[in-house]
Amino acid sequence: MIITVPRMGNICLAAKAFFEALHIHYVMPEKINKQTLLSGIALSPDEICLPFKILMGSYMDCIKKGADTILITGSCGPCRFGEYCELQMKMLRKIGANVKTIVLDAPREIGKQELLRRIGLISKASPLSSKQKLLALRQAFRILSLADSLDEKAHMLAGYEVNKGDCKKMITDCYEETEKSQKPDEIQTILTNCHQKMNNIKTDTSKKPLRIALIGEIYSMVEPFANLFIEEKLMNYGVSSSRLITPSWWVKDLIFKPFKLNSMAIKRAAHSYLPYNAGGHAKESIGHAVLCQRKNFDGAIQIFPLGCMPEIVVKAILPVIQQDKDFPILTMVVDEMAGEAGYITRIEAFLDMLEARRRRRGVISA
Ligand code: SF4
Known part of the structure; x- marks a missing residue:
């Protein structure tokens, strides 16, 4: 095989x-x-x-x-x-x-x-025994979780780094190294070391970078090509970003689903806006937007492929959240015709608007 x-x-x-x-x-x-x-x-x-x-x-x-x-x-x-x-x-x-x-x-x-x-x-x-197979599965999940949490750390710290580009370089180098390696133990060690190095990146916690939540269809969330490398772009702008949907989250969600214990906080947050199952990860998109607003994020960007049915439902609900919670949300639809220049212009305009909003709020509170 x-x-x-x-x-x-x-x-x-x-x-x-x-x-x-x-x-x-x-x-x-x-x-x-x-x-x-x-x-x-x-x-x-x-x-x-x-x-x-x-x-x-x-x-x-x-x-x-x-x-x-x-x-x-x-x-x-x-x-x-x-x-x-x-x-x-x-x-x-x-x-x-x-x-x-x-x-x-x-x-x-x-x-x-x-x-x-x-x-x-x-x-x-x-040819392995059942026990060895289970251990291999456990290690694979450990590797998946390490990689996802490394991404999460890098995307959040990018807004606080002292030397611009440190976080991006760190994860790029790390993944290049893992691509070359074939041995599971070696891959795990590379990822663990990268976590350590990431913790040592010089950051300035007095910085107040924009913080953006990324929500949307699962493939567009986890595969950088499908979202036109949005996380990399936000890192380049010095913006911190957070996304709920990761492969390791998806595995955990799948395990707890039969017991109806999966993503409880997300589902609770989404309930008043979307009490039904609309397919895909519609509830998660709504719930994550609401939770990030509560955590004082500056805004959210929803990304989904053209014609994605669950995310079209979400798109119709997001303006209500935007109005209720005074939480700006930008929707980006991607397909094979999506032009990168137009995409970048929209992201930059959204970030400018969030900066201006912050300044205005500062003036008002002063
Ligand atoms: S409609 Fe297509 S893009 Fe949307 S969640 Fe389903 S499979 Fe993914």
């Missing part, structure tokens, strides 16, 4: 560590770039959302590199994601791609037995 997992932020890093530990050959997808998107567009229906096209492009890249099995997650939720795996499998068959797809879905949708059978397909390809 030569397996691959779609590129989705830090998930690939954890997947690499996991499959290396299991002694299963793993194909690391290339960083998403314009070419990945173009080859995905060529195979995908026009109207489908951007993540579908990016993933198709990424699969093609991995198939060319020898992958014969693709591991993806499914969902029977109310948005198009529920159709993704079926449609993608059909398209891969249509072009004659010699690849097997393993779809991991919630037990309530496919039944416990079926889920175990699908996990067994991967498990039997590894």
Whole structure:
């Protein structure tokens, strides 16, 4: 078995560590770039959302590199994601791609037995004992959490750093190093050391940088190419940012979901604005905006792919939050036609407006 997992932020890093530990050959997808998107567009229906096209492009890249099995997650939720795996499998068959797809879905949708059978397909390809496999899984999750919290730290500290660019350089170097490494223990050590180095970055806590919450569709949140590298841009502007949705958050949310104990604070914060399930991570977007307003963030930026159904519902609700809470929110819709220059102009205008708002408030309170 030569397996691959779609590129989705830090998930690939954890997947690499996991499959290396299991002694299963793993194909690391290339960083998403314009070419990945173009080859995905060529195979995908026009109207489908951007993540579908990016993933198709990424699969093609991995198939060319020898992958014969693709591991993806499914969902029977109310948005198009529920159709993704079926449609993608059909398209891969249509072009004659010699690849097997393993779809991991919630037990309530496919039944416990079926889920175990699908996990067994991967498990039997590894020569390790069950205990060793579980330890490998635990380490992969540890790596995922370390990478996500490193990002979180860097994106927040960027507003306070004394030497501009320190945080960005630190995470860029760190990920370059992890890309080169194949051994799970080594990857974990690199990430742990980077945390240490990040703690030693010179910061000035008297600075009052703008603080922005990033909310929106999950793929646009976790995959930098899909949000046109917004976090990097905000770091360049010296703005601190925070995003709730990360791969490790998603795994924890999935574990606690069957017990209805997942993301309680977020759901409570969202309830008065969106009491129903609108699919995707609509509730999380609303809840995170409300919570960040309570934590005195300056504003929020919502990002989602064109035609994303759950986030269109969120977009309709955000103006109410904006008015109720006096909390500025900018919405950015991305698709393959999105021009970077227009995108940057809108972000800069939003940041200027937030700065002006702060100054005005200062004058009023004085
Ligand atoms: S959440 Fe939005 S972008 Fe993602 S699959 Fe569903 S409709 Fe598409």
